[in-house]
Structure formats: C-alpha cells, structure tokens
Amino acid sequence: MAPPLKIGIAGLGTVGAGVVRMLARRKDEIAARTGRAVEVVAVSARDPSRNRDCDLSGLRWFDDAVALAGDPEIDVFVELIGGHEGVAKAAVEVAIAAGHTVVTANKALLAHHGVTLASAAEAKGVGIRFEAAVAGGIPVIKTLREALLGNRIARVSGILNGTCNYILTRMRDEGLSFESCLDQAQKLGYAEADPTFDVDGFDTAHKLSLLAALAFGVQPDPDAIHVEGIRSITLADLEAADELGYRIKLLGVAARTESTVELRVHPTMVPKHWPIAQVSGVTNAVAIDGDAVALTLVGPGAGSDATASAVVGDICDLASGSSGTPFGWRAETLRPAGKAAIQRHEGGYYIRLAAVDRPGTAAAIARHMAEQNISLESIMQHRRGRPHGGDRAESAEDPAPVVLITYATNEDAVRRAIAAIEIDGVIALPPQVIRIEKD
Amino acid sequence: MAPPLKIGIAGLGTVGAGVVRMLARRKDEIAARTGRAVEVVAVSARDPSRNRDCDLSGLRWFDDAVALAGDPEIDVFVELIGGHEGVAKAAVEVAIAAGHTVVTANKALLAHHGVTLASAAEAKGVGIRFEAAVAGGIPVIKTLREALLGNRIARVSGILNGTCNYILTRMRDEGLSFESCLDQAQKLGYAEADPTFDVDGFDTAHKLSLLAALAFGVQPDPDAIHVEGIRSITLADLEAADELGYRIKLLGVAARTESTVELRVHPTMVPKHWPIAQVSGVTNAVAIDGDAVALTLVGPGAGSDATASAVVGDICDLASGSSGTPFGWRAETLRPAGKAAIQRHEGGYYIRLAAVDRPGTAAAIARHMAEQNISLESIMQHRRGRPHGGDRAESAEDPAPVVLITYATNEDAVRRAIAAIEIDGVIALPPQVIRIEKD
Structure with missing residues (x-):
C-alpha cells in the first residue's frame, strides 16, 4: 500500500473541525476503499485554545497558515480560511509553490483568482480541488468535470x-x-x-x-x-x-x-x-x-457536514490517485467570459405594473407592448382590494396590479416598452420585471 | 501527451453506435480535458451490413466479440451486448484475462456475476466500470464510489x-x-x-x-x-x-x-x-x-444518448488515469447481502380493504389491528358509488373501500391482522398493502 496521504488543514471553524472528525471517523473505510491511508498531520487556526470538539492530539500546530502551507511534510493543503485576499490567497500560493495539491471551499478566492492559481498549479503539476466551493454537498464539480x-x-x-x-x-x-x-x-x-x-x-x-x-x-x-x-x-x-x-x-x-x-x-x-x-x-x-x-x-448547499463531505470527497480522490486540471480544462485555454449583455437577453418576461385605474390604461399598456413587437401570452388584471392590497380602504386612486406574461422577446424591447408606459403616466409605482427560464 | 487510449466496442446497437458517434464528435475536447486521446480501433457486432449512422471506416471488424475482447491492440473493452450469460459473460472474462479494463452497461451480468468478475479484475489489476448499468445518464455510481x-x-x-x-x-x-x-x-x-x-x-x-x-x-x-x-x-x-x-x-x-x-x-x-x-x-x-x-x-434512466453519455464518462475517467476497484471496495471484503426478510420490515403501511358494507365491519377491522398493536394514523372510508366504482349501479352487495394508514409497525403484524380480518369474512376482495417510505 502507498504511504499515507498527509494532510495539513488551515482553518478550524465548524467546517475544518468537521473535516478532522470525518477523516477520523471514516479512517479505516477510506483507507480500504481508496487504497491509501489519509492522515491529518498538521493544522493551523487563530485561536489554539478554543474547544473544537475534535481530537487534535499528536498534530503539529501552526499559528501561521502560510507556514503550514509551505511545510514540506504535507502532501495536501486544505484551505478553509475564507476570503479572496489576505492569508487565504497567500497560503494557497505558497502551497502550490511548495508542490502541494490544494483542496479548498473558497469560492471567492477561485472566482477572483482562479485563472492565475490554476496556471500556477498546472505549471507545478499539482491540483486544486474545490467541490465544497459550489453547492456544498452536491457533487456538481465532479459531475461537470468528469x-x-x-x-x-x-x-x-x-x-x-x-x-x-x-x-x-x-x-x-x-x-x-x-x-x-x-x-x-x-x-x-x-x-x-x-x-x-x-x-x-x-x-x-x-x-x-x-x-x-x-x-x-x-x-x-x-x-x-x-x-x-x-x-x-x-x-x-x-x-x-x-x-x-x-x-x-x-x-x-x-x-x-x-x-x-x-x-x-x-x-x-x-x-x-x-x-x-x-x-x-x-x-x-x-x-x-x-x-x-x-x-x-x-x-444541502451549506452547513459544516455537507461542506466537510465535499472536502473529504476531494481528499479521497487524491488518495485514489485522481488528478487533472483545476477547471477540467488547461488554464491557458480558458476563454474570457465576456461582459454579460443583459439588454440582449432573449426569453419570456413576467411584468407587474401598478396601473392607474382610469379609462385607457390597459389600452396604453397593450399599445406600447405591440410597438416593440412583444406578444403577450397572458394578461392578469387583479381588481383593487385583493388580498395583497392589505386592509387599507379602497379608493379610486389605488393602482390596480396588471400582470403580463410575454412570449419570447428581448430585454431591450421590454425596457423600451416599459419606459414608454412610464412616460404615459399610467403606472403609479416602479414596474417589476422578472425573466422566465424555460426549456 | 500519453499515447491514445485504444477502445474496442462489442455491440453496435443504438447505444454502441451512440458511443462511437459521441467519441468522434467530442474527440478534441476529450483529448484536451483528459490529457489523452481516445480512439475507437475495433468493433464487433452480429450484422456488419446494417446501417448504423456512425462512421466505422478504418476500424477493425470482429465477427466474434470474444476475439475482440482478447485482442492485444486494445486497452479498454466496451461490452454492450447484454445478457448475463453467453457471449457477454465470455467476452468480459476474456477481456479481463487479457488485461483490458472493461466498461459495460450490463446490469444483469454484474448483478449475477459481479463478485467473480470483480475478483478476477482486481487480481489482474484492471478495472470494471459500469456507470451506464444503473439509472442511465445519472452519475450515481461515481457519486457513491467517489x-x-x-x-x-x-x-x-x-x-x-x-x-x-x-x-x-x-x-x-x-x-x-x-x-x-x-x-x-x-x-x-x-x-x-x-x-x-x-x-x-x-x-x-x-x-x-x-x-x-x-x-x-x-x-x-x-x-x-x-x-x-x-x-x-x-x-x-x-x-x-x-x-x-x-x-x-x-x-x-x-x-x-x-x-x-x-x-x-x-x-x-x-x-x-x-x-x-x-x-x-x-x-x-x-x-x-x-x-x-x-x-x-x-x-434520464435509459435511451441511447443517456447510456452513451455514461459509457463515455467512464472511458474519459480511464483516459484521465482514474482507477479503483469495480465496486469501490475490494471484492474479497464484500459481505453477503443476506436474504431479505421482508416479514421483519418496519415502517408505516397503506392498507386498502374492500369492506363488506354491513354493521360491525369497521369495528372488526379496528379490533384486529389493535390486537397486533398497530396504531392507525388515518382511516378513510369511501362511500359506495365513488368515481372508481365506475358506472355500475350501486347495491348493498358492493364492497366499500376502507383505506388505513398505519403508524410504524412491522410486516408480520400487518400480515397477521389482515389474515384475521379475512377469516372474519368482512372483506370482499384481496387486500392491497403498500409500504410507506419516510424520512
């Protein structure tokens, strides 16, 4: 059997302590199933005296996460500090430079510095695993990557x-x-x-x-x-x-x-x-x-157990000898995402208008939609005094909600139609617009 | 880059042809993402003349799946023949003996011979992958194993x-x-x-x-x-x-x-x-x-696309260098499942009885349940002539359905209560019993 996979964990909050406990509880089964023992050998956290409800005896303690990250005795650096700058970033950079694979739950760090960190990791031939960073205990990273x-x-x-x-x-x-x-x-x-x-x-x-x-x-x-x-x-x-x-x-x-x-x-x-x-x-x-x-x-998308489960899943993959690039594509081949152009979004829309209750309002709304070539799948007009009006006395001044569902159109047309309706003065409150997602 | 992973596919029905097409369509991306090219080099099927809507040019053709399985030129043998005896079993045995990892969608083969085949594969240091065998395109094997x-x-x-x-x-x-x-x-x-x-x-x-x-x-x-x-x-x-x-x-x-x-x-x-x-x-x-x-x-649990997706996912794992035992545990450590003892099953039950519509029926049913210490969460008595009675004329002879939901009890108690009710002659048709699954 291969020598044990040696783990250093930085950050012993509820997730970090949960990972220590889970690796201890599942020790024999993980060794049997991956073919390699997994051992936590060192940890780091700000407060050594806090009671963490996990057994840290025999582990080396680092006050400085960056020092742990560079420690030559570990194989894998588990970063559970959080934040996209400061200690977390410095520690992950040092771990990669020292040739350690990184396991992290830090979505902010990877969202902001993912390309740079992945490039560094690939150059060093080490991995970055982050199943815990998205949707907690749901194995969506593994599903997409593999x-x-x-x-x-x-x-x-x-x-x-x-x-x-x-x-x-x-x-x-x-x-x-x-x-x-x-x-x-x-x-x-x-x-x-x-x-x-x-x-x-x-x-x-x-x-x-x-x-x-x-x-x-x-x-x-x-x-x-x-x-x-x-x-x-x-x-x-x-x-x-x-x-x-x-x-x-x-x-x-x-x-x-x-x-x-x-x-x-x-x-x-x-x-x-x-x-x-x-x-x-x-x-x-x-x-x-x-x-x-x-x-x-x-x-479960969060919680210490679910997050620890994802971290331990990543560690077990490393114990099994699984490798691969952090994003499942080489970092140099990742294309820029391009700035989102929501005004070109195409789809159906839900539009709720607080229409002034006077003759011609509905006609004005319909006309402005038609002018932008927006077809309506349904129009729902609530009478004044419906439950969401609360218990205020009704009056002719109260706006009457009009709800429109459009067929597929684009954001720009919707925004122009609403602007024209607002100019007409037939709506009393800012409009609500919610995009519809369909097959 | 590593030399291409060479694939032999036995069985060119809709799934096999789908795998050939998917590997061709995704060739460049699979090579880029796994770090290794995947090449189908040989195939086998019963009818070479059938139009399969996939490009087989340049591939070696085997009339005999077992001969393909033992071919020294392939790295991976993909078994899509089906059936738990005969050619499929012989071919998988030969592939393992020849040192080829097997990818299969054959649930019957593994359900009946999984332990023997896994032992053989582990002894040879090769894998058996079967994501496609359970729940089609859902990566449940990977989720449980990894x-x-x-x-x-x-x-x-x-x-x-x-x-x-x-x-x-x-x-x-x-x-x-x-x-x-x-x-x-x-x-x-x-x-x-x-x-x-x-x-x-x-x-x-x-x-x-x-x-x-x-x-x-x-x-x-x-x-x-x-x-x-x-x-x-x-x-x-x-x-x-x-x-x-x-x-x-x-x-x-x-x-x-x-x-x-x-x-x-x-x-x-x-x-x-x-x-x-x-x-x-x-x-x-x-x-x-x-x-x-x-x-x-x-x-999707079935269909050629979903099944091909699972087969190709397994192949990509092999191209990435992923290994492991077929069942995620060494075959020799698998315990016998033990014959299911449904009479000891514990849980809630739905019981529908076609009760004879005469005085004392409900009391008799309730008494027999109580005798077995079965507590009832709800009793629903449908009057005769409800929709599922159809358009037959009602009569005093028609049984009136009585539906019971029990709190947690056990199968044996339920069966004994129903037997006693049947002996009483208060139900007109065989009872319906459905187990309830809860958190």
Missing part, C-alpha cells in the same frame, strides 16, 4: 444560495414580507448580519463563475456576470407567479449562446413542474442541460 | 425503471388502467413485448444490487432482494394516495439496519413533497441518505 465529458453543455442553472431560497420559500408559504423572512434567516443563522453578499446575488455569482468555467471553459470572472438580488420581490409577485404556474427562484444561469456564454444571476420565474422549482428552504439544486443528458442534482 | 466516501450511507432508494414510472405516472395523470398504460408504453418503445422484467421489478432489483454493493459493501445478489412489481396497483390506490398526500412509486430501497442491509423492490408510498415523488414519466431518480449529506439525483 461524468459529463461526453456532453456538449447548453445550460447550467442553479439555486446556489440557501439564504435566498429560504427567504423566497417562507415568503410564499407563509405570506410574510422579505424583511421578516430575512430577520428569521438571521436568527436561524442562515443569513449574516450584513446580508448583502447573499441576498443581492454576489455569492451566487461567485459560484456560477466556477460552474461556467467547468461547463464552458470560460475564465471565472464575477465581473462578467449580470447580477440582481431578491430584495425587490414582493408577495404580489409570488402570488401572481403561483397563479400563472411558476415559482420565483434566485437562479444563477450560465447558457451557451451563438457567440459566447451568457452569465446572469437574477430572480427567475421557473415552471412549477421543473424539479428545480420544487426545491424549498435552504436546499440547493443544480440543473445541467447537455446534448445527451439533462440532470438535476438536489442537496 | 464523491460520498466521507459519508456513512444509511439508505439508497431510487426510481430505477422508467417503464414502471411511466405507467404509474400515466395511470395517475389520466385515470387509465395499468393494462392500457402498459400498452401505450409498448407502442412508444418504453416497454418490451414481454414486460415481465420491467413491471415485475426484476430490472430494478438488478440495479439495486449494484447500488447496494457500492453503498454498503455487500455482494451483488438479485436473489437476496424482496421483489414485488406494479401489476397490483389500481386507480383506487393512486387516488387514495393522492388524497393522503402521497405518490406511489416503484422504488428499489437498500437500507442499513442494525445487523444487515435490507434490500427490497416494491410499490412504495412516498410523501408528495419528496423530490423523488415529483419525478414523472420515464425519468429516473436516486435518493442517497448519508450521515453528512442527503442527495437526490434526477435524470
């Missing part, structure tokens, strides 16, 4: 942020506002004190940039992605979506177009019967459309 | 036969009988002229035996599995399930118990909100419950 190599991928779309899916699910199920669901998510530990990174879509964008690299061979680049979050979604939208046969999900979508790859993160209407539409709460899901197979993978 | 090594698996359950799921879906959606849906499935090519292998659960059992080997380290053995098919499922059951919040699916279930692994294939009530419950038509799905993650994988 299982689907026979496929030309057309689209990868996913619910990649549990916080947003939790909020949207609770809003719909319980008729609560965005704010109160966010508050709940924060109390349950699903959302940070500053929720911007999650609810405004940036976390999803980081993950999407990594999936796009694997699926399409484009350079990870969060700045090339069109990003909208979920703050603008109201109960009125969730209820209208339901009536129309859709769910609203924050999706990251990477889709092959004729000339490039379109990368976008935004609230999306998806048909109820899609497997991805039925994924609720903090659960994540990824749908992959290839020319031979279409898959949906559903599972 | 991605989830950090997990202790508690249960693997799956919709593994598209024919059965198609029939159950159409029966429910359109209110059609089993026979007419089977007829439709045959016309669409989803079912064989002799449907026994599919609808009586044997195909599912073969696949389940392979999943159980990977997940639990038990020897594949179809005879150790309790198998029931879907012929007994009626519209009345599908409608009652719907009212009670369930779907009926033919599941293969491999679950760890205190002392062994329970392997069973039978119609199963699954809660509607489970991802697996929402999988319709010929689509397959596998749910894996580990101690760290719970995953559901959904995708």
Whole structure:
C-alpha cells in the first residue's frame, strides 16, 4: 500500500473541525476503499485554545497558515480560511509553490483568482480541488468535470444560495414580507448580519463563475456576470407567479449562446413542474442541460457536514490517485467570459405594473407592448382590494396590479416598452420585471 | 501527451453506435480535458451490413466479440451486448484475462456475476466500470464510489425503471388502467413485448444490487432482494394516495439496519413533497441518505444518448488515469447481502380493504389491528358509488373501500391482522398493502 496521504488543514471553524472528525471517523473505510491511508498531520487556526470538539492530539500546530502551507511534510493543503485576499490567497500560493495539491471551499478566492492559481498549479503539476466551493454537498464539480465529458453543455442553472431560497420559500408559504423572512434567516443563522453578499446575488455569482468555467471553459470572472438580488420581490409577485404556474427562484444561469456564454444571476420565474422549482428552504439544486443528458442534482448547499463531505470527497480522490486540471480544462485555454449583455437577453418576461385605474390604461399598456413587437401570452388584471392590497380602504386612486406574461422577446424591447408606459403616466409605482427560464 | 487510449466496442446497437458517434464528435475536447486521446480501433457486432449512422471506416471488424475482447491492440473493452450469460459473460472474462479494463452497461451480468468478475479484475489489476448499468445518464455510481466516501450511507432508494414510472405516472395523470398504460408504453418503445422484467421489478432489483454493493459493501445478489412489481396497483390506490398526500412509486430501497442491509423492490408510498415523488414519466431518480449529506439525483434512466453519455464518462475517467476497484471496495471484503426478510420490515403501511358494507365491519377491522398493536394514523372510508366504482349501479352487495394508514409497525403484524380480518369474512376482495417510505 502507498504511504499515507498527509494532510495539513488551515482553518478550524465548524467546517475544518468537521473535516478532522470525518477523516477520523471514516479512517479505516477510506483507507480500504481508496487504497491509501489519509492522515491529518498538521493544522493551523487563530485561536489554539478554543474547544473544537475534535481530537487534535499528536498534530503539529501552526499559528501561521502560510507556514503550514509551505511545510514540506504535507502532501495536501486544505484551505478553509475564507476570503479572496489576505492569508487565504497567500497560503494557497505558497502551497502550490511548495508542490502541494490544494483542496479548498473558497469560492471567492477561485472566482477572483482562479485563472492565475490554476496556471500556477498546472505549471507545478499539482491540483486544486474545490467541490465544497459550489453547492456544498452536491457533487456538481465532479459531475461537470468528469461524468459529463461526453456532453456538449447548453445550460447550467442553479439555486446556489440557501439564504435566498429560504427567504423566497417562507415568503410564499407563509405570506410574510422579505424583511421578516430575512430577520428569521438571521436568527436561524442562515443569513449574516450584513446580508448583502447573499441576498443581492454576489455569492451566487461567485459560484456560477466556477460552474461556467467547468461547463464552458470560460475564465471565472464575477465581473462578467449580470447580477440582481431578491430584495425587490414582493408577495404580489409570488402570488401572481403561483397563479400563472411558476415559482420565483434566485437562479444563477450560465447558457451557451451563438457567440459566447451568457452569465446572469437574477430572480427567475421557473415552471412549477421543473424539479428545480420544487426545491424549498435552504436546499440547493443544480440543473445541467447537455446534448445527451439533462440532470438535476438536489442537496444541502451549506452547513459544516455537507461542506466537510465535499472536502473529504476531494481528499479521497487524491488518495485514489485522481488528478487533472483545476477547471477540467488547461488554464491557458480558458476563454474570457465576456461582459454579460443583459439588454440582449432573449426569453419570456413576467411584468407587474401598478396601473392607474382610469379609462385607457390597459389600452396604453397593450399599445406600447405591440410597438416593440412583444406578444403577450397572458394578461392578469387583479381588481383593487385583493388580498395583497392589505386592509387599507379602497379608493379610486389605488393602482390596480396588471400582470403580463410575454412570449419570447428581448430585454431591450421590454425596457423600451416599459419606459414608454412610464412616460404615459399610467403606472403609479416602479414596474417589476422578472425573466422566465424555460426549456 | 500519453499515447491514445485504444477502445474496442462489442455491440453496435443504438447505444454502441451512440458511443462511437459521441467519441468522434467530442474527440478534441476529450483529448484536451483528459490529457489523452481516445480512439475507437475495433468493433464487433452480429450484422456488419446494417446501417448504423456512425462512421466505422478504418476500424477493425470482429465477427466474434470474444476475439475482440482478447485482442492485444486494445486497452479498454466496451461490452454492450447484454445478457448475463453467453457471449457477454465470455467476452468480459476474456477481456479481463487479457488485461483490458472493461466498461459495460450490463446490469444483469454484474448483478449475477459481479463478485467473480470483480475478483478476477482486481487480481489482474484492471478495472470494471459500469456507470451506464444503473439509472442511465445519472452519475450515481461515481457519486457513491467517489464523491460520498466521507459519508456513512444509511439508505439508497431510487426510481430505477422508467417503464414502471411511466405507467404509474400515466395511470395517475389520466385515470387509465395499468393494462392500457402498459400498452401505450409498448407502442412508444418504453416497454418490451414481454414486460415481465420491467413491471415485475426484476430490472430494478438488478440495479439495486449494484447500488447496494457500492453503498454498503455487500455482494451483488438479485436473489437476496424482496421483489414485488406494479401489476397490483389500481386507480383506487393512486387516488387514495393522492388524497393522503402521497405518490406511489416503484422504488428499489437498500437500507442499513442494525445487523444487515435490507434490500427490497416494491410499490412504495412516498410523501408528495419528496423530490423523488415529483419525478414523472420515464425519468429516473436516486435518493442517497448519508450521515453528512442527503442527495437526490434526477435524470434520464435509459435511451441511447443517456447510456452513451455514461459509457463515455467512464472511458474519459480511464483516459484521465482514474482507477479503483469495480465496486469501490475490494471484492474479497464484500459481505453477503443476506436474504431479505421482508416479514421483519418496519415502517408505516397503506392498507386498502374492500369492506363488506354491513354493521360491525369497521369495528372488526379496528379490533384486529389493535390486537397486533398497530396504531392507525388515518382511516378513510369511501362511500359506495365513488368515481372508481365506475358506472355500475350501486347495491348493498358492493364492497366499500376502507383505506388505513398505519403508524410504524412491522410486516408480520400487518400480515397477521389482515389474515384475521379475512377469516372474519368482512372483506370482499384481496387486500392491497403498500409500504410507506419516510424520512
């Protein structure tokens, strides 16, 4: 049997401690199944005195993650520090330079510096593994990098942020506002004190940039992605979506177009019967459309157990002798993703307008849509005083929601039609526009 | 770059021709991504003159698959002949003896002879890959063998036969009988002229035996599995399930118990909100419950594209230098699965009884359940003349369906209670019993 694979782990938060525990608990089985023992030999964390509920006896302790990264005694450096600059970046660079393969859960680091780090790793002949960086315990990296190599991928779309899916699910199920669901998510530990990174879509964008690299061979680049979050979604939208046969999900979508790859993160209407539409709460899901197979993978997107499971899966691959480039394509062949041109996006649209309740309003809306050659699949006009109007007294001044579903058109036409409607003065509040994702 | 990986393919039906086409179409990308070119160099099939819509020019042709299997010019032998005896078995044995790694879609071969073949392959230091043998294009073998090594698996359950799921879906959606849906499935090519292998659960059992080997380290053995098919499922059951919040699916279930692994294939009530419950038509799905993650994988279970995709995924792994034992555990360490003891199965039950409509019937049923310590979660009594009674005239002789949902109990208690009820003469037709699968 080969000598043990020696692991150094930097970062002993809940995930790092979970990895130490899992490798200890599964020691014999991992050795038997991969043909090689896996041993954690050194760790690093800021506070050596904290109780971590895992056995660190006999392990060498480093105060400095960078020193651990360069340690000649380790084979694999596991980076669980987080952040895309500072210690995490320095440690990963040093580990690669020292000839160690890196396993990381750090989506921000790879989204921002993936090409540079992959080039360095390939030059050194070492790997970078990051199954834990996208969709937690769902093996989507492995699926794209290995299982689907026979496929030309057309689209990868996913619910990649549990916080947003939790909020949207609770809003719909319980008729609560965005704010109160966010508050709940924060109390349950699903959302940070500053929720911007999650609810405004940036976390999803980081993950999407990594999936796009694997699926399409484009350079990870969060700045090339069109990003909208979920703050603008109201109960009125969730209820209208339901009536129309859709769910609203924050999706990251990477889709092959004729000339490039379109990368976008935004609230999306998806048909109820899609497997991805039925994924609720903090659960994540990824749908992959290839020319031979279409898959949906559903599972836990975060949490220490799920993340540790992905990290340990990567370590076991290394113990089995599996290798390969970080993104499944040589770094030098990755193409730039190209800045997302959302104004050229083509598809159906959900448009909710707070229409002024006076003669000629509906006609004006219809005329402006027609002027842009936008065909309407359905128009739903709610009478004033419907439940989402709350308990205010009705008056002739109250706007009446008009919901339109368009057939396939493009973003530019929709924006021009809405601008013309706004100029007409027939809508009382800013319009809501949500893109529809279909087969 | 390494020399090309040379492939010999035996069996050029729709899957074999699909593999040849996919490897040609994806040639450059596969070479770039795996670091090694993949070349089909030889093929074998019964009829050389048949038009296969794939380019076979320049390939060596073998009339005899066994001769191809032993050919010293190939690195990998791809077996797409089918059947668990005869040519397929002989060819795989010869390929292994000649030192060739085998890629196969043949679930029957591995279910019946997996231990022997894996032992031979391990002794020779070659691999056997069979992603295509279970759930078609869904990478469930790879997920269990590689991605989830950090997990202790508690249960693997799956919709593994598209024919059965198609029939159950159409029966429910359109209110059609089993026979007419089977007829439709045959016309669409989803079912064989002799449907026994599919609808009586044997195909599912073969696949389940392979999943159980990977997940639990038990020897594949179809005879150790309790198998029931879907012929007994009626519209009345599908409608009652719907009212009670369930779907009926033919599941293969491999679950760890205190002392062994329970392997069973039978119609199963699954809660509607489970991802697996929402999988319709010929689509397959596998749910894996580990101690760290719970995953559901959904995708195409059959078809030439999906199967070719799985075969090509395996071939690409070999080109990347990935190795490992066929079942992810050394063959000599696989434990016998132990004959399924369904009478000791524990769980909830759906029981539909055609109760004679006379005083004391309900009391008799309830008493016999209580005698066996079976607690009832719900009792649903349909009045005579409900839709599934059809348009026959009602009469006092007509039995009135009584549907019971029990709390967790065991098979033996249920069977004894029903036997006592039958002796009482209060039910007019054989009872329907469907096990419930829950979290």
